[in-house]
Each structure stands twice: as C-alpha cells, then as structure tokens.
Amino acid sequence: MIKRNSLSYNIISKGLLFTGILLMVILSIFYFYARQSIEESTRENAIMLGDKIVAELEKEILPIEVIPHKLALMLEKATFDPDSLFSVLERVLDKHPTLLSMQIAYKPYFFPEKGESFAPYVRREDQGYHFRLLGEHGYRYHFADWYQVPAVLEEPHWSEPYYGEVGQAIMTTYSVPFYKTIDGVRTFAGIVAFDMSLDHLTAVVRDIGVLETGYAFILSRNGVLLSHFTEEYVMHESFFSLAEEMDFPGLRETGRSMIRGDAYFGDYVLTRDGKDLTIYYTPLPTNQWTIAVVYPDDEMFASLHQMSSILFLLMIFGLILLAITVYQIVSRQIKPLTLFTQSAREIAQGTFDTHLPCITTNNEMKELYDSFSHMQEELKRYIEDLKKTTAAKEAIESQLRIARDIQLSMVPRSFPAFPDLPQIDLYATLKSAREVGGDLYNFFMIDTNHMGFTIGDVSDKGVPAALFMAMTNTLVKANALSGLSPAEVLEKTNYELCQDNEACMFVTLFFGILDIRTGEVRYANAGHNPFILVVEQKNAFYQKMAAGMVLGAFEESAYVNEEMKLEPNQTMFVYTDGVTEAMDKSQNQFGEEKLLQIICEFGYLPTTELIQKTMDEIKAFVKGHEQSDDITLLALRFKPEIKITSSTPLIQ
Amino acid sequence: MRRSTVILVSIIWLALGGITDGMTQPSRLVYSPHWLPQAQFAGYYVALDQGFYEEAGLDVEIIHPTASDDPAAFLKDGRADIISHFLVSALIARSEGIDLVNVAQLSQHSGMLFVSRKSTEVQTLEDFEGKHVGVWLSGFGEIPRALLQEREIEVQWVPIFGTVNLFLAGGIDIMTVMWYNEYHQLYLSGIDHEEMNTFFLSDYGYNLPEDGLYTLGKTLESRSDEIERFVQATLKGWDYAAENVDYTLQLIVSLMRKQHIPSNMAHQRWMLEKVLELQEYESKSLARTELSLQDFQDTVRILGERGMLDDACDYTVFFQPVHLHSQENHQP
Numbered sequence: 011m012i013k014r015n016s017l018s019y020n021i022i023s024k025g026l027l028f029t030g031i032l033l034m035v036i037l038s039i040f041y042f043y044a045r046q047s048i049e050e051s052t053r054e055n056a057i058m059l060g061d062k063i064v065a066e067l068e069k070e071i072l073p074i075e076v077i078p079h080k081l082a083l084m085l086e087k088a089t090f091d092p093d094s095l096f097s098v099l100e101r102v103l104d105k106h107p108t109l110l111s112m113q114i115a116y117k118p119y120f121f122p123e124k125g126e127s128f129a130p131y132v133r134r135e136d137q138g139y140h141f142r143l144l145g146e147h148g149y150r151y152h153f154a155d156w157y158q159v160p161a162v163l164e165e166p167h168w169s170e171p172y173y174g175e176v177g178q179a180i181m182t183t184y185s186v187p188f189y190k191t192i193d194g195v196r197t198f199a200g201i202v203a204f205d206m207s208l209d210h211l212t213a214v215v216r217d218i219g220v221l222e223t224g225y226a227f228i229l230s231r232n233g234v235l236l237s238h239f240t241e242e243y244v245m246h247e248s249f250f251s252l253a254e255e256m257d258f259p260g261l262r263e264t265g266r267s268m269i270r271g272d273a274y275f276g277d278y279v280l281t282r283d284g285k286d287l288t289i290y291y292t293p294l295p296t297n298q299w300t301i302a303v304v305y306p307d308d309e310m311f312a313s314l315h316q317m318s319s320i321l322f323l324l325m326i327f328g329l330i331l332l333a334i335t336v337y338q339i340v341s342r343q344i345k346p347l348t349l350f351t352q353s354a355r356e357i358a359q360g361t362f363d364t365h366l367p368c369i370t371t372n373n374e375m376k377e378l379y380d381s382f383s384h385m386q387e388e389l390k391r392y393i394e395d396l397k398k399t400t401a402a403k404e405a406i407e408s409q410l411r412i413a414r415d416i417q418l419s420m421v422p423r424s425f426p427a428f429p430d431l432p433q434i435d436l437y438a439t440l441k442s443a444r445e446v447g448g449d450l451y452n453f454f455m456i457d458t459n460h461m462g463f464t465i466g467d468v469s470d471k472g473v474p475a476a477l478f479m480a481m482t483n484t485l486v487k488a489n490a491l492s493g494l495s496p497a498e499v500l501e502k503t504n505y506e507l508c509q510d511n512e513a514c515m516f517v518t519l520f521f522g523i524l525d526i527r528t529g530e531v532r533y534a535n536a537g538h539n540p541f542i543l544v545v546e547q548k549n550a551f552y553q554k555m556a557a558g559m560v561l562g563a564f565e566e567s568a569y570v571n572e573e574m575k576l577e578p579n580q581t582m583f584v585y586t587d588g589v590t591e592a593m594d595k596s597q598n599q600f601g602e603e604k605l606l607q608i609i610c611e612f613g614y615l616p617t618t619e620l621i622q623k624t625m626d627e628i629k630a631f632v633k634g635h636e637q638s639d640d641i642t643l644l645a646l647r648f649k650p651e652i653k654i655t656s657s658t659p660l661i662q
Numbered sequence: 663m664r665r666s667t668v669i670l671v672s673i674i675w676l677a678l679g680g681i682t683d684g685m686t687q688p689s690r691l692v693y694s695p696h697w698l699p700q701a702q703f704a705g706y707y708v709a710l711d712q713g714f715y716e717e718a719g720l721d722v723e724i725i726h727p728t729a730s731d732d733p734a735a736f737l738k739d740g741r742a743d744i745i746s747h748f749l750v751s752a753l754i755a756r757s758e759g760i761d762l763v764n765v766a767q768l769s770q771h772s773g774m775l776f777v778s779r780k781s782t783e784v785q786t787l788e789d790f791e792g793k794h795v796g797v798w799l800s801g802f803g804e805i806p807r808a809l810l811q812e813r814e815i816e817v818q819w820v821p822i823f824g825t826v827n828l829f830l831a832g833g834i835d836i837m838t839v840m841w842y843n844e845y846h847q848l849y850l851s852g853i854d855h856e857e858m859n860t861f862f863l864s865d866y867g868y869n870l871p872e873d874g875l876y877t878l879g880k881t882l883e884s885r886s887d888e889i890e891r892f893v894q895a896t897l898k899g900w901d902y903a904a905e906n907v908d909y910t911l912q913l914i915v916s917l918m919r920k921q922h923i924p925s926n927m928a929h930q931r932w933m934l935e936k937v938l939e940l941q942e943y944e945s946k947s948l949a950r951t952e953l954s955l956q957d958f959q960d961t962v963r964i965l966g967e968r969g970m971l972d973d974a975c976d977y978t979v980f981f982q983p984v985h986l987h988s989q990e991n992h993q994p
Contacts, residue, residue: 150799153799153821153822153823154823155822155823155825155827155828158820158822158823158828158833159827159828159831159833162794162820162828162831162833162834163831163832163833167831169827170825170827173922173923173924231830232827232830232851232852233850233851233852234924242919245924246915246919246924246925246926247926248850248851248852248926249852250849250850250851250852250928251850251926251927251928251929252926252928254850254928254932255926255927255928255931262852265852266852266854269851269852
C-alpha cells in the first residue's frame with residue numbers, strides 16, 4: 011500500500027495526473043476534429059440525399075408538369091368543339107398513367123350556350139374512364155382553390171394537398187391558366203388542371219432509410235406534413251400545430267424557415283427519446299414543398315463514439331500500466347532512502363557505528379551514502395570530544411561550587427547579626443552573578459562598644475576575585491581589630507593588597523565603625539558608591555562622601571575619615587553597583603533613582619524586610635534577565651534602648 | 663263473470679300499455695350544423711357521444727352540409743329537423759320564404775373579423791377601398807358587407823370555398839375570417855399574430871350574435887317537446903365539453919379524421935376555447951340561449967338598410983325559445 015504522503019505516491023499521482031490531462035486533451039482534440047469531419051461528411055451526405063430526393067420527386071413531377079402547359083397552349087391556338095374536349099383529356103390520361111384525372115375548366119359563361127359552368131372532367135377508374143362536367147350537381151368550381159388561385163394570380167399553381175374523394179388518397183392539383191384571344195385581346199379563358207395522387211411521392215420519401223432510425227419528411231407550402239413516419243401526422247399536423255400543442259416556439263421558427271424556402275443543415279430543435287437530432291432541409295423548387303432529412307446524432311457519431319470509447323479505455327489501461335511501472339522504478343530507486351532512514355534513526359538513538367545501506371550505484375544515492383558516512387564519523391568524533399569537555403567542565407564546576415561555598419562562608423550569614431545587642435539592627439545579603447563572586451561584606455565587633463562593618467566589590471569575578479575578596483576581608487578585619495581608624499584600616503589594607511598584586515586586581519570598599527552607644531559612625535571610602543541614609547520615613551538621600559582610591563591600585567593611596575551620627579531608628583543602606591546596574595532585557599539599568607525611591611518608601615521596614623523588598627523589586631525589574639554582576643546589600647539601623655551620653659568615647 | 667273479464671282485460675291492457683309506453687322507440691331527430699365537423703359544434707357531438715340525447719329519449723343523427731350547401735335548404739327539403747345557423751343567414755333564409763324559427767341562441771357575440779397582412783398597405787379599414795376581400799361563398803358574409811357598405815368603402819368581394827390558400831398565395835388583400843377558425847388557420851400556416859392586422863366587426867358596432875338553433879315553424883309546433891329535450895341535452899353537451907376539454911378535442915379530431923378532414927388538437931383547442939367565449943351571455947344581461955331583442959332589431963335594421971332583407975319578421979315569431987328548466991344554473 012502506498013502512503014499518501016510518500017515520495018512514490020507524489021511522483022505517481024502527479025505524473026499520472028499530468029499524463030492523464032495530456033491524453034484527455036489529445037483525445038478531445040481528436041474527438042473535436044473527427045466530429046467536425048463526420049459532421050462535414052454527414053452534411054455532404056445529407057445534401058446529397060436531399061438533392062437525390064428532390065431529383066427523384068422532380069423526375070416524377072416535371073414530365074407531367076408540361077402536360078397542362080401544352081394543353082393550355084393548344085386550347086389557346088386551336089379551336090375545339092367543346093364536346094370534343096372529353097376525348098382530348100382521355101387521350102392525355104391514356105398517355106400519362108400517373109395522372110388520376112384531368113379537367114379543362116372554363117371561366118363562367120365562356121360558352122354562353124353551356125351556361126355558367128363548363129368544365130369537362132375525365133377521371134381514371136379501375137376499368138376505363140369516368141366522364142362528367144364539373145359544374146353539375148351544384149359544384150361551383152370557380153371558387154375552388156385549384157381554379158381560383160391560379161385564375162386570380164394568373165400563373166400555374168400546385169394546390170395545397172387535399173383528400174381526394176376516390177379512395178381518400180392524398181391528392182394535389184396542378185393548374186395552368188389558359189387564354190383565348192378575343193377581339194384581339196388575349197383574355198383569361200379558364201384553367202387546365204390535372205389531379206395526381208401523392209401516395210407514390212410521399213411513399214418514396216417515407217421509405218428512404220437514413221442511418222438506422224433517421225427519417226425524411228415532406229412539408230407542404232403551408233407547413234403541413236405530407237409524408238412522415240408518424241402516419242397520423244400526415245395531412246393533419248403542421249409544424250405550427252405541433253409547435254403550439256407542444257408549446258415549443260423553436261419548432262414554429264423552424265417551420266417558418268422551411269416555408270420561406272430556406273435550406274439548412276444543423277441541429278434540429280426536436281429530440282427523439284431525449285437524443286439530439288441533426289436536420290437538413292431544402293426546398294422542392296417545383297411546388298414550394300420542403301424536403302427534410304433527420305439524422306440521429308448518436309447514430310451519426312456512433313463510430314466516433316465507439317472509437318473514442320476504445321481510445322479512452324486504452325488510455326485508462328495505459329495509465330494503470332504506467333502507474334505500476336513508475337511505482338516499481340521509483341520504489342527501486344528510493345529503496346536505499348528507506349534504509350538510510352532506519353540508519354539515521356539508529357544513529358539518533360546513539361548507535362553511531364550502525365551499518366549503512368550498501369550502495370552500488372554511482373548516483374545521488376552514492377553521494378547521500380558518502381555524506382551519511384562522513385556525518386557518522388564526525389558525529390562519533392564530536393561525541394567523544396563532548397564527553398571529554400563535559401567531564402572537564404564538570405570538574406571545574408565542582409571546584410567552583412566548592413570555592414563559592416568557601417566564599418560565602420567568609421561573609422557572615424547568621425542573622426540577627428548581634429543577638430545580644432538590640433541596638434544594632436543589621437541585615438545583609440550577597441547574590442553572586444556566577445558561581446563565585448567578587449563582592450564582599452562583613453561586620454564584626456571591634457570591642458564592646460564598636461562594631462565594624464564593610465562592603466566591597468572586587469574588580470573581577472570568579473575564583474581569582476573570590477580569593478582577592480577573601481584576602482581583603484581578612485586584612486580589613488585584622489586591621490580594624492588592631493584599633494585603627496577607618497582611613498588607616500583602608501590605607502593599611504591597600505598597602506598590603508598592593509604587595510604581590512600581579513594580577514592587578516583591585517577592590518572598592520567602604521568601611522565604617524558604629525559606636526553602639528551613641529550611633530556615631532566613622533567611616534572611610536575606597537572608591538565605593540555612596541550609601542543611602544534613611545533619616546525618617548519617606549526621607550532618605552545619598553550621603554555625600556570622599557571618593558577615595560580603590561584598594562590594590564597604588565601603595566601610597568591615602569583615605570579620609572568622615573563622621574556622621576545615626577539618630578535612633580535612622581538607617582544606613584550600603585550596596586554594591588550590582589544593584590543600580592542590574593539590567594533588564596533591553597539593557598535598561600535599575601538605577602540610583604529607583605533604588606532611592608524604594609528605600610525611601612520602604613525605609614521604615616525592619617532591615618531584613620527592607621533588603622528582601624529591594625531584592626524583590628530588582629527581580630521584578632530584570633524580569634528573568636541573566637544577572638551580570640554580583641548584588642550585595644547591607645542595611646544598618648541604630649535602635650538604642652539606653653540613654654546615651656555624649657561623653658561616652660567612640661573608640662576605646 | 664263477464665264483467666270481471668272486462669276488468670281483467672282492461673288491467674292487462676293498461677299494464678301492457680304502461681310497458682309499451684316505457685319501451686317507446688326514441689324519437690328520431692336529424693340535426694345539421696352549418697359547417698363541417700369541428701369544435702364549433704362540440705356540444706352536439708359530446709351530447710351524442712355521452713348519450714345525453716339518448717337519455718332525453720331522442721335518437722339524434724348528425725349530418726353535415728358540404729362547403730357549397732346552404733344548411734337552411736336541409737330544413738326546407740326535410741333532410742334535417744333542426745339546424746345550427748347564423749342569425750343573419752337565418753333571417754335572410756326566412757325572408758326568402760323558409761319558415762325558420764330560432765329556438766335557442768347559443769352564440770351571443772360576433773366572432774367575425776377582417777385580416778390583412780401587416781406587410782401590405784392595408785392597415786386601416788379605409789385602406790380596404792378598391793381591394794380584394796375574400797368572403798365565404800356559402801354565406802355569412804352579409805354583416806361584413808353591411809359594415810363596408812355603411813362606411814362607403816368599395817371593395818372587390820372574392821367569394822371562396824373556405825380555405826385560406828388564396829389569401830396565403832397573395833390572391834386577395836383582405837380576408838373575412840372567423841376568430842375561432844380561419845384566423846387561427848392562418849397562424850397555423852406560419853403567419854405570426856404580429857404579422858396580421860385584425861379588424862373585429864364587434865369593434866365597429868357589429869357585435870351581433872351568430873350561431874343559433876333553428877327549426878321550421880311547423881316542426882316546432884308538432885314536435886316542441888322533442889325540440890325542447892334536444893336543446894336541453896345540447897346545453898348539457900356544451901357544459902360537459904367545457905369541463906372536459908381534452909376528451910372533447912379527441913372526440914372531435916377523431917370524428918374529423920374519420921371524414922378525412924385535416925384536423926389537429928392545436929386548432930380544435932383554439933376553436934373550442936373561442937366558441938365557448940362567444941357563448942358568454944351574462945355581459946349582455948341575457949338568459950342562456952336568449953336572443954336579445956336589441957340584437958335582433960339591430961340585425962334586421964342593418965340587413966334592411968342594406969337591402970339584404972326583403973321582408974322583416976316579428977321578434978316573437980322569429981324567436982320562440984323552448985321552455986328551459988333551470989337554465990340559469992348552466993354556465994357556458
């Protein structure tokens with residue numbers, strides 16, 4: 011079974027569709043031209059047949075048409091005894107057996123002695139002839155069509171066919187006016203006419219075979235059917251009565267065209283048992299009848315339809331054969347693809363040395379094989395490399411994790427910071443950007459009344475920065491414990507850091523000492539950001555202070571001691587630049603403004619919550635963007651419980 | 663004993679008399695329409711075919727005149743007992759001495775018109791001047807003649823047997839036709855309605871009734887009951903024809919074909935429809951089969967003025983309707 015979305019299905023369906031359309035187009039073109047050719051030959055046949063019928067009818071009519079003309083001429087030129095005319099007519103009928111009867115009808119009172127009517131009439135009978143004068147028994151022939159129409163028109167006239175009295179045959183009368191010269195004036199004298207039965211003529215047409223079920227018919231000048239295979243139409247129905255009864259105006263138009271004397275070949279407005287018909291009609295010049303030949307289209311095109319059906323079947327058979335062949339070829343050609351798919355799946359599952367299909371041809375499949383093979387090799391090598399790299403990375407990461415633990419262990423993380431000293435509300439946090447950060451903070455009691463606290467930011471990150479930070483932390487704490495002022499602590503620490511600082515690392519650092527009795531703070535700054543002082547709720551500001559050189563840069567750097575006093579419940583908020591430079595995805599910085607706003611708004615909260623709130627705001631601001639720098643915050647609030655005197659020394 | 667025998671014989675005689683009365687042979691009546699068989703006379707053929715005459719105790723035979731016969735002569739020489747005829751023709755026949763009596767006026771309107779081809783110069787009645795106008799040889803031409811006489815339009819009248827061929831061949835410019843017959847024959851010979859000018863006589867003040875039933879005065883006198891039954895059965899026939907058009911047409915077409923008269927449903931359908939329209943009587947505030955006094959007087963006057971009527975008769979003498987039961991219930 012071919013899958014609908016498979017390559018074979020696509021190739022076969024599209025190929026077959028195209029071939030099928032192409033063949034159909036060819037078949038249609040063939041059909042069109044063959045049909046045209048058959049139509050043309052049918053037209054020729056129809057015209058030939060029509061002309062043949064016309065010729066056959068005229069062959070019957072023309073020789074007898076001359077008879078009354080001759081007689082008319084004779085009557086005009088010679089003088090006859092009126093009573094001798096019967097024998098004249100008898101002789102004519104003797105010579106022309108197709109004539110049924112003949113009459114010489116004089117105009118009223120032509121022979122005054124004969125009265126109004128004088129019309130010798132001779133009719134052929136089974137044995138001999140019947141003679142009579144037409145005017146007898148009240149028959150006023152002067153008003154009959156056969157007399158009146160040619161008499162009025164003064165021209166020969168074929169009457170509209172009628173039922174004759176004898177045997178009720180369908181008859182027609184051909185009448186020719188004749189003249190006499192009376193007193194030098196050629197005057198109309200009467201009509202010579204013969205009657206003939208149409209049975210023979212109509213039978214000729216009725217019995218003509220047109221293909222299997224085609225037919226021919228005759229239409230009179232008035233559109234009446236004179237010969238038709240439907241016997242009951244004959245003499246009763248005209249094209250116009252049929253059109254009216256069938257409520258079919260198209261038929262009426264055809265009838266009008268016929269009685270106008272048109273000749274036409276083409277589609278017939280009528281169908282037979284729902285099948286189309288083709289008609290040819292042409293006038294019979296003698297008496298203005300119409301001869302029509304009707305061809306059933308299905309018979310006309312029977313051979314074409316048969317041939318087209320065979321061709322169509324052959325086409326279908328050919329398409330099926332083509333489909334099978336193409337399917338086999340395509341299947342054979344793309345079989346390696348299926349095998350490659352299997353191999354690819356196995357490789358994807360990790361079996362890199364899976365067996366590739368064997369390609370013997372030197373075509374695109376071979377190229378695919380080479381590519382696959384190369385890919386297999388490359389993958390194997392890559393995976394090997396990856397394994398090694400991953401192992402190395404894991405080792406490094408493991409060491410970094412240890413280093414971080416060490417680093418974090420170097421900053422105090424136990425809160426409350428001084429459980430025995432309620433006047434110190436201090437909380438700090440450090441969040442590294444990488445595994446091991448370069449920020450630091452620290453706080454410790456120098457003596458009973460003084461607490462040292464520091465915050466700093468090493469110029470780099472990672473293990474070296476952590477080591478530098480550890481060193482700085484240790485030095486600051488050691489120097490502070492030795493009782494030095496903040497500036498001295500920084501100077502000493504700087505000097506020591508500058509020794510053997512081959513990596514040229516440096517650190518910004520803020521160091522302060524709080525007198526826990528008075529709230530006075532002495533501090534020195536080595537290039538660190540200014541801190542925020544929360545004076546009261548909704549009142550905080552960045553405290554201006556001396557900039558100071560960063561530690562570790564120059565041995566000779568000097569620092570300045572500065573002082574301030576924390577009033578009860580006032581808070582110092584120190585931080586590293588990781589806070590203000592925290593960035594969102596669009597590289598917008600958190601900024602000092604926003605930090606001050608937050609501190610200002612939430613400065614009344616306990617330090618733990620204040621810092622947590624600040625961290626939350628930063629987190630909300632960066633919206634998951636990766637942290638690029640360490641973030642360190644330290645908040646110190648002075649909450650004295652005892653009366654502090656101004657005489658108490660700041661540092662003992 | 664003798665007395666009782668007489669009574670017994672009398673009873674038997676009465677009983678037999680009763681039986682023979684019931685077995686009386688139906689009265690024979692010969693009817694002739696004034697033209698060949700066609701839907702114009704549908705009511706008579708239907709009444710015969712449906713046995714309405716038989717139910718009325720009549721043995722009716724229908725005979726037909728030829729194209730050159732005068733139907734009034736059928737009454738005169740006793741070939742027919744009752745005929746259909748044109749009012750005008752009947753009045754003329756009466757003035758010529760045949761004692762025609764109208765017993766039922768069926769057609770109440772004129773179905774007569776002149777036709778000319780639009781392609782000719784004859785477009786108005788005035789254009790008739792000097793032209794050849796076809797008219798039936800067998801009669802019915804009095805009213806058209808009267809109309810043109812009244813208008814002082816001189817034409818060449820060309821009597822013809824009754825076909826439309828002379829007109830079709832161009833031998834005459836104008837033809838007098840019946841709306842229900844020859845007009846449609848022209849149409850069925852391929853001339854479209856739009857190609858013909860029509861001049862309805864009714865549009866020129868000559869809306870005179872046409873077909874009626876006539877018998878001789880003496881026949882009416884002696885056989886009034888039979889005539890009455892004939893008229894009633896005929897009206898029943900017309901009603902049946904109006905309600906059963908297809909049956910009627912088939913009946914007529916088969917009758918015509920038996921007599922070898924060219925016929926088709928299309929033409930007979932048209933004719934039946936138009937003849938029924940002409941029988942409409944309510945617009946003239948008449949009873950069915952009533953001859954309007956006004957129409958009678960108009961016709962007599964027109965014929966008299968044109969010198970076509972020698973001797974005018976009295977309306978009540980001419981029109982002697984047979985008593986019709988519940989005639990108002992019938993609708994044509």
